[in-house]
Amino acid sequence: MNNFLSVEDVSDPMILVKAAINLKKDPYADSAIGKNKVLGLIFFNPSLRTRMSTTRAALNLGMQVISMNVTQDSWQLETADGAIMDQGKAEHIKEAAAVMGSYCDMLGVRSFPTLTNREEDYSEELINAFVQYGSVPVINLESATLHPLQSFADLMTIEEHKRVEKPKIVMTWAPHIKSLPQSVANSFAQWMNAVDSDLTITCPKEVELSPDFAGKAVIEKDQDRALEGADFVYVKNWSSYNDYGRIYDDESWTVSIDKLKNTNNAKLMHCLPVRRNVVIADDAMDSPNSIIQNQAENRLFTAQQVLKTIINKL
């Protein structure tokens, strides 16, 4: 693994999951391999779990971390080739990425989509510019369209909690008040499709995902029918891909305990942050079947496994 941009950078996701489960048993076993290595974490957008878990993961390996909130700590970056930079952006990504790469041994980058220009967002120009100009391995801390660190933790959590070899996994859309990226949903589908899984995606037709990511998943428009017999229910909101960035609002999709009654005593998942009683009702959030905190906790071990894998290739 040279970069960690998507599941496509992972030769065998299940081997990586098993390595992370193993690492979790003794997180300090490799505390010397990061000596004299520095991870740069570059944030174009806010972050809580990703920031803290990736930082802790690096520290557990003996690395040090330099975090930059780009728009607070420095200034706006231009990404357009050939731009006449006489507006608000003070530096081109070509220079900034090269410079950051020269001070760090690897770079993590978080950058949300605009949700106004689909072609631009799906071209992933910003994180690709870090790969092109940064000259060090790049880790996706959630890009315009994908969130592979989250999906890796999701897969690990399913592996830890599954009661049958090939559980029925249902990812259900749920309502939200803001226009959110498709990245978590795209990425979860992409990882599930990359392993031998039984994935159903249920959502209103207005918010269908790009087929590039939905892939071979079963698409079921009826939420109740989709949830029947589910072993894992992954709840997530995302805005429209087709009517790009549009908020679709249907409160009947909020996931509550009642909604889960015909599942196979399903474990409840969400990547967080979650708006309680909008996306998921309190009764489901606080039920013993919620493994949402386990997902969050596994962010640490999966990030650490990614960093470890990259260090071993440096």
Add this chain to the structure above:
Amino acid sequence: MNNFLSVEDVSDPMILVKAAINLKKDPYADSAIGKNKVLGLIFFNPSLRTRMSTTRAALNLGMQVISMNVTQDSWQLETADGAIMDQGKAEHIKEAAAVMGSYCDMLGVRSFPTLTNREEDYSEELINAFVQYGSVPVINLESATLHPLQSFADLMTIEEHKRVEKPKIVMTWAPHIKSLPQSVANSFAQWMNAVDSDLTITCPKEVELSPDFAGKAVIEKDQDRALEGADFVYVKNWSSYNDYGRIYDDESWTVSIDKLKNTNNAKLMHCLPVRRNVVIADDAMDSPNSIIQNQAENRLFTAQQVLKTIINKL
């Protein structure tokens, strides 16, 4: 000590003070005990001394630190139970605290009061939520009503500078242009009351502290009479507790050298930041009797003593 929320978490404050005085002589003596331990510092409000001194304290013990400015680095947190989260707050403290706790070995939390709702502020719901959901020791970096790291440093500084066994300590209110919390004053009174001390509090009747914290201190409305014979004069502004959050403005309470003339050559204290020539006049700030910088410097050693005590119980 499992948490450090107030003096009530300390079995014997004077033993802790003596331990900190001892630690100050050789701050690197315990530089191995924090290995593989990470302190999370969670800021809902600005901080200079607390941020830097607590970070340095952790580093001196071999710990690492992850700092989060909640509203800049991530997003607003909801604290109300059962809230329908369809407004500005993207995550509930229940999830956030649990997640932060899972990435850190202990959490420090700074969160100022609203000063608009006394019942809410004095319930200390935010820091208590970290205790309830965080599952790791919690350190108060100044909460709505208390600032125990400051008071511990204040007590240590008095111990270092006292010339008689039981000095007369006077905490005097002073004017300010903004509505400030009662936390430093509450906490200082609480710590002084927890040890064998001679404490007088002087302030206009409009800004009397809660009797829960003032406790057995002598209350004297006449500033000049209060200051007579004082060995230590602790200056601090706070807003009204009774007419909650109201600014009381009386420039005649500003502390100057002239005000201190009938003290017993008193040492001058303040927690900082201080507005010169509003709270304390330049002549007093710059007098050789000021031990304000000593207080600030002791923030490092008292924070380190708190972290050390908690690590030893982990």
Add this chain to the structure above:
Amino acid sequence: MNNFLSVEDVSDPMILVKAAINLKKDPYADSAIGKNKVLGLIFFNPSLRTRMSTTRAALNLGMQVISMNVTQDSWQLETADGAIMDQGKAEHIKEAAAVMGSYCDMLGVRSFPTLTNREEDYSEELINAFVQYGSVPVINLESATLHPLQSFADLMTIEEHKRVEKPKIVMTWAPHIKSLPQSVANSFAQWMNAVDSDLTITCPKEVELSPDFAGKAVIEKDQDRALEGADFVYVKNWSSYNDYGRIYDDESWTVSIDKLKNTNNAKLMHCLPVRRNVVIADDAMDSPNSIIQNQAENRLFTAQQVLKTIINKL
């Protein structure tokens, strides 16, 4: 070296350059000398290269770093002596600098000029206050009028790339849309003047530098004539010193490949961030003669050399 405020703190710049070139070959050779040392980085203004390179430099020496964005992490600081602090500034630099110094073994300070009051800017009151009240070595991370860490890296880069003993170095002004400090230009001239160099400065008469910094450099108003035979072309915008802070705008000064045609195959330099196609055209930025990234990379090794020199004197 007690402080690193300008080239005047350096006894022999060329010896320091050679030490940095040597350090670059093995950046981890001194990874133990910073043990138990903490560098405080205090930012009154944004920073990318300086922040990251100085942090990495400290880590390479085994130091730890505490960064503060003053106006985000804490509050505004008053610098005026005798001020009645009843306005927006909550703490005086006298207290803040002393406190920061008591928690750190050295302090780096970044603070841009106002560009509205020349006398005030050129008095360098803020960084001087850190020297006066901080009681630890102070490193200039770019002050109102100077940027010695940049100039040190510039000199190192010239030393690495020069093809003749005493190359012709031309610093040319170039246009910009904003009012920028004179600090990089002042400082570059000051360092070049401190060593045996052949420096020409070319700029419109409206933006001539202070003679205190231009010193013995050749001043040539005709950009084409100045560039003839140049071995190094250092491009930089700055606002007017005489009509203080005024933007001077003349697009004919933008540096492109065509502009460089009569140079001696000159290496192109800029401190970054650079606005492409305003200050320097893409064709020059992307030409093989650009050593701009080398300059940026050398910021790490020169910062490390400065920290190392200061540690060795502690």
